[in-house]
Amino acid sequence: MGKDTGKDTGKSPLRLLIVEDEAAHAAAIRRAFETNGAETRIEVVRTLQEFRRCSADHPPDLALLDLNLPDGRAVEVTTNPPEAGRFPVLVMTSYGNEQVAVEAIKAGALDYVVKSAEAFVMMPRTVERALREWKLLVERREAAAAQKQLIVQLEEALSRVKTLSGLLPICSSCKKIRDDHGYWSQVENYIQGHTDAHFTHSYCPECTEKYLSKLEGNTPPKT
Secondary structure, three states, X not given: OOEEEOOOOOOOOEEEEEEOOOHHXXXXXXXXXXXXXXXXXXXXXXXXXXXXXXXXXXXXXXXXEEOEEOOEEHHHOOOOOHHHOOOOEEEEEOOOOHHHHHHHHHHOOOEEEEOOHHHHHOHHHHHHHHHHHHHHHHHHHHHHHHHHHHHHHHHHHHHHOOOOOOOOOEXXXXXXXXXXXXOEEOHHHHHHHHOOOOOOOOOOHHHHHHHHHHHHHOOOOOO
């Protein structure tokens, strides 16, 4: 059953799910968190079936699973890569051989803990370190997903961009352009029809001076 450890500080307690069929080992881990004074809500179950049910109903912040359980092995419920799962998983075992550690990590465990009295005492620090690593992994995953989405958006934008290429017949006098159907169009009409560009009309400095001088020349004399 669940039990809160530590003092009430108003901060949401860490939700820790321990999957361990050795009651003494689970009790040792619980005592370590009580001694540490960390705000922790601990729930202990004995089987993978119970783990699946509890984690589905109330996903923990972190799960500690014994490698070998009465109804299976912890690697059956891990996710690779670890950050693809809903929460980090640490695998515990009484055997500290390298092959078992590699198997657990490859299966998606965030870390691997060899059971011992010292390891149980250090469990609050181990969990704290694992949560920091988990946070970094999740942030990287989210950043990668955002970058991927941005790339997709840019590719979609580029696919909508229209470009002009090749030789364009243009009148030497009026500067109209002949389209593929043989019709002559104003330059701006042609470009707007073949690209995503739009025009706004104004006068350049030379034309401004020229037209202003004409207007001034046509101004009737004062009487």
